[in-house]
Amino acid sequence: MKSKSQSSSSAQQSKPSLEILIESLLREATEDFEETPNLQWEWGHYLRLSSLIQKIKEREAGRDNQDKQDSIDETxxxxxxxxxxxxxxxxxxxxxxxxxxxxxxxxxxxxxxxxxxxxxxxxxxxxxxxxxxxxxxxxxxxxxxxxxxxxxxxxxxxxxxxxxxxxxxxxxxxxxxxxxxxxxxxxxxxxxxYTETEMALLKISPRAFRESxxxxxxxxxxxxxxxxxxxxxxxxxxxxxxxxxxxxxxxxxxxxxxxxxxxxxxxxxxxxxxxxxxxxxxxxxxxxxxxxxxxxxxxxxxxxxxxxxxxxxxxxxxxxxxxxFLIHNGFVPNNFKDDIYFLELSLGTNAVHSGRKISLLRDSKMDSRMTFPLAPERLTSAKKLFAFINVFIADEEKLCLYEENKDNLEIILEQPTVECLQYLHDRLELMKRVADNSIATAVRTLCKSLSIDDSQSQGKMEERYSKVSSNILQLLRNELKLLDMLVHCCKDFKISLQNNALKTTPPEDTPTQVSNTEVK
The missing domain is CATH 3.90.1410.10 (set domain protein methyltransferase, domain 1)
Incomplete structure (x- = not known):
């Protein structure tokens, strides 16, 4: 039977050395980042990095006096x-x-x-x-x-x-x-x-998680x-x-x-x-x-x-x-005026007329999967977004029209249409509902982890949240406000487009030119 000291020595020898851990960390941290966003892969990648870093911290604990620092009141x-x-x-x-x-x-x-x-x-x-x-x-x-x-x-x-x-x-x-x-x-x-729990909470905003x-x-x-x-x-x-x-x-x-x-x-x-x-x-x-x-x-x-x-x-x-602000400053202001929403759209190979549509996107210098940065004040000039959606929702008649006018394809596609804006409005409305539900899920998760009654007022609950958790919730709320603003802007833009069409298009039973003498 081995003595306690022998067992301890064997356990110590079985642990990888600091140098081996650092070599593994360097390999993992230089692994190619997935070009196509893949939250499952990204989360696994984070967990592998986090596991290695935790082991490295344990090996270095005697040198950086972190435990001693943690016991001192910072203020x-x-x-x-x-x-x-x-x-x-x-x-x-x-x-x-x-x-x-x-x-x-x-x-x-x-x-x-x-x-x-x-x-x-x-x-x-x-x-x-x-x-x-x-x-x-x-x-x-x-x-x-x-x-x-x-x-x-x-x-x-x-x-x-x-x-x-x-x-x-x-x-x-x-x-x-x-x-x-x-x-x-x-x-x-x-x-x-961030702890693993805090990074898991951040996953609710895929873009924020990816950048973090x-x-x-x-x-x-x-x-x-x-x-x-x-x-x-x-x-x-x-x-x-x-x-x-x-x-x-x-x-x-x-x-x-x-x-x-x-x-x-x-x-x-x-x-x-x-x-x-x-x-x-x-x-x-x-x-x-x-x-x-x-x-x-x-x-x-x-x-x-x-x-x-x-x-x-x-x-x-x-x-x-x-x-x-979240990544570089460690806080999130209660303001979204400089925020951008990154809308991800993709055209699957199983979609109707996918081959023809992908070809048109390539002719317009776009891929079948695109991310579009959106801001309320710049929504009306999002030409590439309009072009992508116009191809995405095109029926046989529109596809023929686009294919017959390839010399002017980008100019034609970049024009916003009522159908295009309706699709965009519906998509943003959907993302808004998802964001709203995500905040509710985040709050429930936090309340459960802290044993808080989620029927309490928001202010009472937030007194118990960590600063990081509060930052993440504020980021999610800012994202929701931004989506709400984008939905309204899209709706107003569509109505404006419809009104302009009514002004410029005469009724079918009315002559295109009417002389003053014919008006009674």
């Missing part, structure tokens, strides 16, 4: 680092007397509050160039030799900034940015941190790539990073950059992290309210609107969709 930790961060800003000539820093409401972590009344267009604060972490500074840092020889670090500034963060936080004991690095959150609500999976793949692939690179490299920077590099830490760095990165004003090809500025939470607006002053070499942040004293100071992050 208390960041609050304890605030005084040193504020002193560091002041020592380096940041000007923010109109602002105070601290926790803010609505589960937004830390933010800025106004000490005075601010008018729209007024400078709220300024940050000197000297304390900004930029891709340019990373290239001239101790990472320079590593950057010069690595194609990813040379061409992907966001990855370069993530590596710069890791080096300054964990490798460089005398980092100039230490007070800033300590104020950055220890974890985020980005997709890299792409991000998950990117992070997994980059981690495996750099782990192997640092292991085999002899540069001082690589040796330093090799000792501290773990999946959890790389995920933290990538997410910190994703949620805080800015384009250098007037220098749009340079990405940077701007201390103080990145504490501004998102607020609705129309224009980015930052600038750079070449004379003072400072970043300027303007009030996008009037702010009363003692209110949270927010800035507009830019025009982006709910999915982009």
């Amino acid at each position: 208390a930790r960041r609050a304890s680092e605030l005084p040193e961060f504020i002193q560091w800003l002041q020592r380096n000539q940041a000007e923010f007397t109109k602002m105070s820093i601290g926790p803010v409401e609505q589960d937004c972590g830390f933010g800025l509050k106004t000490n005075v009344h601010l008018k729209g267009g007024e400078i709220a604060f300024s940050v000197p160039k000297s304390i900004v972490m930029s891709a340019e500074k990373a290239r001239s840092s101790k990472l320079s030799v590593l950057v010069e020889k690595d194609p990813i670090l040379c061409n992907m500034q966001n990855v370069l900034l993530a590596m710069f963060l890791l080096y300054e936080k964990y490798v460089n004991p005398d980092s100039f940015w230490k007070p800033y690095l300590r104020i950055i959150p220890s974890s985020f609500d980005t997709v890299a941190y 999976l792409r991000m998950y793949r990117h992070i997994s692939r980059q981690y495996a790539y750099f782990h192997t690179k640092f292991k085999n490299s002899t540069s001082l920077a690589s040796k330093g990073l090799k000792k501290i590099f773990t999946y959890n830490r790389y995920t933290w760095a990538v997410s910190a950059v994703s949620t805080r990165v800015n384009n250098w004003p007037n220098k749009h090809d340079t990405l940077c992290l701007v201390p103080l500025l990145d504490l501004c939470n998102h607020g609705e607006g129309e224009d980015i309210s930052t600038d750079y002053n070449d004379e003072t070499e400072s970043f300027l942040c303007y009030a996008g609107s009037d702010f009363s004293k003692n209110t949270e100071f927010k800035m507009f992050y830019g025009h982006r969709s709910s999915i982009d």
Whole structure:
């Protein structure tokens, strides 16, 4: 009979090594993504990646102190680092007397509050160039030799900034940015941190799930790539990073950059992290309210609107969709004005006249399966969508007409017809019902997992949801609002088309020309 120590040793030997796991992760993360959307394959792919990553985290647990970090109250930790961060800003000539820093409401972590009344267009604060972490500074840092020889670090500034963060936080004991690095959150609500349950909930929106999976793949692939690179490299920077590099830490760095990165004003090809500025939470607006002053070499942040004293100071992050906010920022605003609905249409080979229809689609430079981005204000100009639907719903008579006019095929097909808009309206109405049912299913799933009575008010239930679950629900609601708007726009467009047809088409029993003398 084996002793306990022998059994433990055998079990340990049966576990694959970290290197084998990372090789497997790299293979899985570089597997060709299915060209045709296939939710079943994508979910299986995610589960394989997730399983490998979980095993890697277990092997690296002793090096990244994740368990210790998880036991610390995050708000208390960041609050304890605030005084040193504020002193560091002041020592380096940041000007923010109109602002105070601290926790803010609505589960937004830390933010800025106004000490005075601010008018729209007024400078709220300024940050000197000297304390900004930029891709340019990373290239001239101790990472320079590593950057010069690595194609990813040379061409992907966001990855370069993530590596710069890791080096300054964990490798460089005398980092100039230490007070800033300590104020950055220890974890985020980005997709890299989602649990399997949360990703399963996200599947309700196939497009959001697919884009989130792409991000998950990117992070997994980059981690495996750099782990192997640092292991085999002899540069001082690589040796330093090799000792501290773990999946959890790389995920933290990538997410910190994703949620805080800015384009250098007037220098749009340079990405940077701007201390103080990145504490501004998102607020609705129309224009980015930052600038750079070449004379003072400072970043300027303007009030996008009037702010009363003692209110949270927010800035507009830019025009982006709910999915982009979810993936890159870790939250979803209660607004769908910049959202796009991706309508997937396909013409099956078993459809009536499928061969002739597919041929017409090819002549119009389209495939038999297409995805069309739709926005309410641009619906009337969706020419490719109209062309696809006109072919899709064509009967024998229409097919003959199209085939006889191939020289002008695209012009003819791209004209919206009442029948085309009716089909589009019905399809969008169907997707709207599906979205509505999906939200109800998501709520029931969450309530069951949290043992909540789903007959309670929405507000009461949402108090128990995790922030990630709330984000996903908000994304689904935004999608439903967008579909509702598209349905109405399509209906109005169809009515307008019908009214115009009535105005231009005389009744059959009325002469096409009537003289004034014939009118009684």
